[in-house]
Amino acid sequence: MGTDLKSVLITKEEIDAKLAELAAEIDAEYAGKDLLIVGVLKGAVMVMADLARSLSSAVTMDWMAVSSYGAGTQSSGVVRILKDLDTDIKGRHVLIVEDIIDSGLTLSWLLSNLGSREPASLEVCTLLRKPEAAKVAIDVKWIGFDIPNEFVVGYGLDYAEKYRNLPFVGTLAPHVYGG
Numbered sequence: 001m002g003t004d005l006k007s008v009l010i011t012k013e014e015i016d017a018k019l020a021e022l023a024a025e026i027d028a029e030y031a032g033k034d035l036l037i038v039g040v041l042k043g044a045v046m047v048m049a050d051l052a053r054s055l056s057s058a059v060t061m062d063w064m065a066v067s068s069y070g071a072g073t074q075s076s077g078v079v080r081i082l083k084d085l086d087t088d089i090k091g092r093h094v095l096i097v098e099d100i101i102d103s104g105l106t107l108s109w110l111l112s113n114l115g116s117r118e119p120a121s122l123e124v125c126t127l128l129r130k131p132e133a134a135k136v137a138i139d140v141k142w143i144g145f146d147i148p149n150e151f152v153v154g155y156g157l158d159y160a161e162k163y164r165n166l167p168f169v170g171t172l173a174p175h176v177y178g179g
């Protein structure tokens, strides 16, 4: 696996420290409130697990799976729900937890979909964001790291379903994806 990687972009230690910071802010923001955190499968599994364990308040957790239709690797913003929430979020404080925001089209759709269910509040926490790739402006309250417009893997993020279990975020060597 080591030779498939070009570089380590964000180490496990940096991720751990950042999630602890974000968790402290989230704890403060939702003090005294009932918070539901929603992870977007499959990429956000690691962030959800580690962020949730860093929170000192009791939260409930739910999951959504969506697929984004697009030409090739480009997300189109046309989204289909593969797995919906088990929870009715009307009147709930909801925090969407994402692994990465690229064009922002998927998240933008998700925000309007969940927003129409009348939650008491709806915010987003993402580990990674690619500012140069943004196609829509989204108000994201908590961002772990802004990264360059490069394809990354690890810590939940895959290339052809591989590399999700890497404990860090890295870039792939060109030979892996035929470059």
Ligand code: 5GP
Binding pocket: 043, 068, 075, 077, 099, 100, 101, 102, 103, 104, 105, 106, 107, 150, 151, 152, 153, 157, 158, 159
């Ligand atoms: P968006 O709608 O923001 O363009 O797409 C977001 C989704 O595209 C993410 O949830 C993720 O599944 C995928 N994605 C975007 N950039 C990357 C990347 O650099 N690496 C990986 N593995 N997936 C990415």
